[in-house]
Amino acid sequence: MIKQWFKSGSPWIWLNAAAVSTCLILVVGLLALITFRGALHFWPSDVAEFIYIEDGLKQTIVGEVVDTSSTTALMARASGHAMADDGDLLVQHLIKIGNRDLTGMDFRWILDRNIQSRQYPDDILVLERREWGNFYGYPVALKQEGKVIAEGPQVFSVVSERLRDALSVYKQIQRLEKKEIGAVNYGLERLRLKQRRLELNEQWDEAAKQLLAAERGEYELQYREYQTELQALYKTINRNSLVVKASDGREVDMPLAKLVRIYRPNTMSVWAKTGHYFEKIAEFLLDDPREANTEGGIFPAIFGTVMMVIIMSVIVTPLGVIAAIYMREYAKQGFTTRLIRIAVNNLAGVPSIVYGVFGLGFFVYILGGNIDQLFFPEAAPAPVFGTPGLLWASITLALLTLPVVIVSTEEGLSRIPKSIREGSLALGATKAETLWRTVLPMASPAMMTGLILAVARAAGEVAPLMLVGVVKLAPSLPLDGNFPFLHLDRKFMHLGFHIYDVGFQSPNVEAARPLVYATSLLLVVVIVGLNLSAVAIRNHLREKYRALEG
Structure with a gap:
């Protein structure tokens, strides 16, 4: 019976089903973890006041409970806590205490057994700062030009109104510094380069x-x-x-110019917290990063990713489609063509970092260096295109995804019946007209699928971009109001590299971890959306041309 069962192939079917199910469970579990950790990061947590006793000393600790775990007394002693028996199981809490400029750290582990009391006072303020992270404390007074204008309970209402005015002024300052003064500096630099060019061409005269x-x-x-x-x-x-x-009794004079947001989480209703939650999500999607990318938003990374993918698509689509058309419709089907197809398939399996090294060596150093010598001699010794930038990153990823577009397009062309081509030619159409008006529209589902799959892969690549244009923090976007508006020579930020940088290069790991989950969730959503779009477009085009195929 067992031998017959094995010969029937049923065990292998069940084994395959179990493997697929396990993979699906793992993927769904990973996505659920990323979603939970990433989305929860923006919800305003209540801030507790702990009366904590350690080594016989009583102290007040104010902060948010970030995590709770169990540890043995032996491990607790190794981390600096004095315990009794090494085998005791102890509960500890990770508290985000903020106030890094005062304490030197953002987070602290405390033992549950040493907590004497825990309260949630209504007057605790959370101050989101542009530097040094959050500050947790109690309001004392509000000053205007050194004079006290509010004290006690009324401080919060008055400071909230003053902060809104300060944020409005800060936006005007940002506009002046980045847009207006930035445009002036850009114009002065162009004049300097123009003068240098005239000097090199011996045209620098009095006029x-x-x-x-x-x-x-x-x-x-x-x-x-x-x-x-x-x-x-x-x-x-x-x-x-x-x-x-602060919790230790020290008073700090905090200029409103350094604050982003002030709120009292312990008095906020569910609706108020919901509004705060969506406000933080909007900030995450639309603002620039702060605090070594551990605070603020990731808009430059989103913009850089989308811009790079668009330029890559413009480059890879005509090249891939033309190459596939030539190999399928015009090239003689022989040994050379088969060899080219094998080479294209092999290129799809080359590690992406190899493309990055090639892009750095050929596009940046050779091609970009020669472009600088020919067209931008006045900028020497500073490179213009002879340094990693948006253009070279887009071309490198176009080269990386080119095999996907070629293979998908060629497969789509091969599925079109020969009778359709012969019928078009019999009606008097030329080969080019047959290709343009009949064959390519019917092959468009495969072409679009290949393109969007290439886009999805390019959006998640990191290794080659680290060599050809991506940086930790870009001072300006590749697209602005200064001529020529699209600056292909500029470096840019990328979602994938942002995840790597925040997760593995950040000096403040605990503060960066929630942002890693949130950014990973956003990148997964983008890639899943692109793949779902590919399926939808492919199905729509397939239904449109099904009658012709029949």
């Missing part, structure tokens, strides 16, 4: 000097006007400060 001097004078006049406006805004934003008391 050119006067022309450039006039243009430079206009830029300098604009710069002085912006500086005057900027000084007035800085004076306005630095007028108010909040005095808060």
